[in-house]
Amino acid sequence: MIFWRAIAAATLFATTPALLAGEIPPDARRSGYAFMGPDTQAMQDDDTINPGMLFVLDGEALWGRKSGSANKACADCHGDARSSMKGVAARYPAFDKASGRPVTLDQRINLCRANHQQATPLPYESRDLLALSAFVAHQSRGVAITAGDDPQLKPFIEQGRDLFMQREGQLNLACTNCHDDNFNKRLAGAPITQGQPTGYPLYRLEWQTLGSLERRLRSCMSGVRAQAYDYGSPELVALELYLMSRARGLPMETPAVRP
């Protein structure tokens, strides 16, 4: 009896790691940077050839420019971004008390525009919004990601995790099927990464421009022939939040360069 029980226990134990293959332990987490070729890495490392830095420069100019009917600039409230914005992007998406939901950095910028500058919101993926969020996130470069630590975010992280694990689209694939179970392998010649969102908004050579994490997620969704969620939708924000909490401890790289 004990013998059979031991075999049953051993079988259960042996199959458990496969069942839990989904989660990447903290010390095995690797930025997309580690999956790139040396040329693309060199492009990210050198600020004089990293095209994302052009957007950071634009964002710096916008930071100091007065906008909206309140005639206020970001700098009028937040001062020098080098100190006031350091580490901020590493905590986003963060819980917004007014709406009782997590908001992304882009949404926070637009909330600031609406509430404090009395300005029109900037459209998602517009040059100005990307430039501002790149400038803000750049101040956190090297800071370890801590997004999702706020206990109020727990249900939203759970929602994001469920979406990450949920199969979708005509190809019937979940994010986890590639980014947890098959990273290090290749998909049509391109390396499959762990999908750690360490450097957003980032300059993607394929896009020929800077883009947000939401744009990247939407590309993946059309890749599996699924209907992509709209920009700013609660599902995308939850996914973004889960991904950031999943990358906990990795340093921010904004503006990263990716192929």
Added chain:
Amino acid sequence: MAALINVPAKAKRGAIIEIRTLTSHIMETGFRHTAAGDVVPRDIITSFTCRYNGAEIFRADLFPAIAANPYLSFFTVAKESGKFEFEWIGDNGYSSTASASITVE
């Protein structure tokens, strides 16, 4: 438009120095179509020049196959202290300039 210029601040007389420039531009090829089938008109930088104390030392013609935010790197000999002036000219009357100084010892 934003530009990133990399020129050594100091150089020895006669030294060969590298100059690197990166500028913002969409470099729309003119070969793409919108979802409605209309051609997206060409909008590219067509020419780049670098002057060293007024004298042209480098010029390049750019074409539709060049990626967005063109990066150019070239070399020159550090002859005297002064100023490098950069100019990008393109479609629809586009023009952008930047400059950088160097001290030659």
